[in-house]
Amino acid sequence: MLKADGTRIVDERGEQVQLRGVNLGGWLVEEMWMMPFATWPPEGSEWAQVKDSVSLWRVIEGRLGKGAAGRVKTALREAWLNESDFDRMKKAGFNCVRLPFFVALLDEPGGMEYLEKAVAWAEERGIYVVLDMHGAPGCQSKDHHSGVTERNEFFKKDENVEAACRAWEKVARLFAGRKAVAGYDLLNEPMGAENPATMHAAHDRLYRAIRAVDKEHMIFVEDGYKGADTFPLPSAAGWKNVVYSLHVYGFTSQSAADQLAKLAWLKEECEKVQAMYGVPVYVGEFNQEPHGTRETMQAFVDEMVNHGWAFAQWSYKQVVTKGRRNMWGYYRNPHPVEAIDPFRDSEAEMIRKCELYRTEKLEAEERLVGVLGEVRDDK
Numbered sequence: 001m002l003k004a005d006g007t008r009i010v011d012e013r014g015e016q017v018q019l020r021g022v023n024l025g026g027w028l029v030e031e032m033w034m035m036p037f038a039t040w041p042p043e044g045s046e047w048a049q050v051k052d053s054v055s056l057w058r059v060i061e062g063r064l065g066k067g068a069a070g071r072v073k074t075a076l077r078e079a080w081l082n083e084s085d086f087d088r089m090k091k092a093g094f095n096c097v098r099l100p101f102f103v104a105l106l107d108e109p110g111g112m113e114y115l116e117k118a119v120a121w122a123e124e125r126g127i128y129v130v131l132d133m134h135g136a137p138g139c140q141s142k143d144h145h146s147g148v149t150e151r152n153e154f155f156k157k158d159e160n161v162e163a164a165c166r167a168w169e170k171v172a173r174l175f176a177g178r179k180a181v182a183g184y185d186l187l188n189e190p191m192g193a194e195n196p197a198t199m200h201a202a203h204d205r206l207y208r209a210i211r212a213v214d215k216e217h218m219i220f221v222e223d224g225y226k227g228a229d230t231f232p233l234p235s236a237a238g239w240k241n242v243v244y245s246l247h248v249y250g251f252t253s254q255s256a257a258d259q260l261a262k263l264a265w266l267k268e269e270c271e272k273v274q275a276m277y278g279v280p281v282y283v284g285e286f287n288q289e290p291h292g293t294r295e296t297m298q299a300f301v302d303e304m305v306n307h308g309w310a311f312a313q314w315s316y317k318q319v320v321t322k323g324r325r326n327m328w329g330y331y332r333n334p335h336p337v338e339a340i341d342p343f344r345d346s347e348a349e350m351i352r353k354c355e356l357y358r359t360e361k362l363e364a365e366e367r368l369v370g371v372l373g374e375v376r377d378d379k
Helices: 053-064 066-080 083-091 103-107 111-124 158-175 196-211 256-277 294-307 347-357
Strands: 003-005 008-010 020-023 096-102 128-135 181-185 218-222 242-248 281-286 310-313
Touching: 020 128, 053 066, 066 347, 083 111, 096 103, 096 111, 096 310, 103 111, 103 128, 103 158, 111 128, 111 158, 128 158, 128 281, 158 181, 158 196, 196 218, 218 281, 242 256, 256 281, 256 294, 281 294, 294 310
Parallel strands: 020 096, 020 310, 096 128, 128 181, 181 218, 218 242, 242 281, 281 310
Antiparallel strands: 003 008
């Protein structure tokens, strides 16, 4: 069982464990930009544009029925990520994965089984899992990766926060005592909060809901891009065994030098977290797009490794229709691939296409191989 010990994450022997990992994006949180879906309806169609996970499955279920939509979803998930992927992650030198999920998964028939399977697969290979509520009830921002574009009702309605508390209680009760679980990431990028006080008031309720059923696991709290100096002091909040998490991207970068400038920002923020709050730091998402290079990625990783900061790159895989060459996926498709068309494809056609997205049909991105994972003698 891992725990926070001052600014370090340690195991039961008190030895520091540096979490080096990837995000399992796309598996339980469909995002249109990194997955091969046709998103525009044909002219004259009754269906609206697919912008997010909810609108994707609304179209498929509306056309083909609930049963067919469920079978397509299952086929996609089984192709996107399965037990063999954990062998690949182990071989790549990752000792941790961040597992994003939408809260709606918990209400699906058999939905919790996906989390259970992932933890079991990881456990067998000595890999830790950070469970991440990527989309909360009502959505914690307007961004599509919360599940519904432009919704952002989580912080505005108390019943949404209460529903999230019940969801985390359900998850924490299931995984209490499981040593392969590194901890619980309360809310992914809660940018929709009006201010830090509102955001952390919700975090506090979620923290206490988990602690009612699981007093051992670490709890990861994000800043929602509001800055390291907006976190609460753990002792004042009554929080124990917490890790503070930051995400860093250089979306506006015009050069590799611009990406390295983000590294200077990250270093300042992480050092501020440790100095102000005395807790470990987790860089829960980062990448080097656009204009990143193997060298800039190596610089980021070296900085985090040298300081003992935990990290997870976004993302383990990306499959896009045209086969773009970038670093978003540790695995990616170098050549064009057939996209699932929710507006035209039959159930059978969608399921056939899902098989094209298996990781064994992809290629590892050479700019990431040997950089992100731990180099081991038994490689």
